Amino acid sequence: MIEDHWALERRAFANTPDPEFIYRSPSFAEGYARLLHDATDLRGGLSLITGEIGCGKTMLARALADRLAGSTCDLIEVPYPKVTPTQMLQTVAGGLGIQPPPRGKLALVQAIAARLAERHAEGRRPVLIVDEAQLATPSLLEEIRLLTNHEARQDKYLHVVLLGQPELRQRVKQRPQIDQRVSLRFHVEPMEAEDVRGYVEHRLRVAGWKGKTIFTHDAFTALAARSEGIPRRINTLVTQALFVGAMRQLTAIDGELMFDVADDQE
Numbered sequence: 651m652i653e654d655h656w657a658l659e660r661r662a663f664a665n666t667p668d669p670e671f672i673y674r675s676p677s678f679a680e681g682y683a684r685l686l687h688d689a690t691d692l693r694g695g696l697s698l699i700t701g702e703i704g705c706g707k708t709m710l711a712r713a714l715a716d717r718l719a720g721s722t723c724d725l726i727e728v729p730y731p732k733v734t735p736t737q738m739l740q741t742v743a744g745g746l747g748i749q750p751p752p753r754g755k756l757a758l759v760q761a762i763a764a765r766l767a768e769r770h771a772e773g774r775r776p777v778l779i780v781d782e783a784q785l786a787t788p789s790l791l792e793e794i795r796l797l798t799n800h801e802a803r804q805d806k807y808l809h810v811v812l813l814g815q816p817e818l819r820q821r822v823k824q825r826p827q828i829d830q831r832v833s834l835r836f837h838v839e840p841m842e843a844e845d846v847r848g849y850v851e852h853r854l855r856v857a858g859w860k861g862k863t864i865f866t867h868d869a870f871t872a873l874a875a876r877s878e879g880i881p882r883r884i885n886t887l888v889t890q891a892l893f894v895g896a897m898r899q900l901t902a903i904d905g906e907l908m909f910d911v912a913d914d915q916e
């Protein structure tokens with residue numbers, strides 16, 4: 651219904667981290683450039699990316715993963731770190747092509763160390779991405795720290811990217827051994843009010859929108875205020891507004907409708 655009424659080819663505001671829809675706001679572009687540099691050029695050891703819920707951390711990780719695909723940086727992802735240290739090491743071993751991964755922890759650690767050294771000698775530069783890292787237990791964080799210890803004289807064998815909600819920063823701060831290994835700290839901020847319009851129109855264009863105005867200036871002002879610049883909230887509000895607008899056969903969405911939709915969400 652939304653797509654037919656507004657002449658879109660597909661869903662424009664799904665709450666999934668689909669890299670095709672990435673909007674490079676100034677803050678996103680800076681985070682991405684710094685993360686890419688830390689993970690690939692500097693190989694500093696550990697990038698720590700934090701941000702409030704729904705601000706775009708996973709999207710940033712997807713952008714990095716997309717960029718690394720086909721490069722010398724093999725990507726290993728731990729999407730949900732509610733796993734034991736041994737289970738995580740098995741994921742890492744699998745990601746490094748150790749098949750089948752040994753069962754016991756010590757054997758795993760040894761196999762990973764050997765494979766990391768081999769990979770390094772072959773010019774491969776693996777990157778481990780741990781999303782939702784605020785959920786990691788202290789023992790898992792410790793195991794991740796140990797993984798950053800594998801290094802040659804000049805270079806880390808494995809670069810780690812931790813992404814998580816703001817409390818991750820405190821959790822890392824409480825552990826100086828990890829904290830001192832952090833080579834990049836970046837906090838993903840909500841979008842500035844002036845980026846909200848760019849974000850919405852970008853996603854519409856990716857979905858096939860050809861440029862007939864949908865949202866009035868006041869609609870964007872209302873959207874920026876009520877979403878507080880948080881992309882996931884923007885997606886939800888815009889989807890609701892597009893739906894109501896389609897139901898009522900409107901030709902545009904104004905500020906009043908946007909405020910109504912936001913009120914309904916609360």
Ligand SMILES: Nc1ncnc2c1ncn2[C@@H]1O[C@H](COP(=O)(O)OP(=O)(O)OP(=O)(O)O)[C@@H](O)[C@H]1O
Pocket residue numbers: 663664665666667668671672673674675678701702703704705706707708709710815881882885
């Ligand atoms: N730069 C962006 N460009 C396009 N869409 C984005 C961008 N940032 C976020 N989004 C959209 O917002 C949604 C929420 O973002 P994301 O999942 O990355 O947030 P998060 O910070 O990982 O949240 P959580 O703390 O809940 O894990 C994404 O599914 C995506 O649709």
Ligand SMILES: [Mg+2]
Pocket residue numbers: 707708709781782
């Ligand atoms: Mg996320």
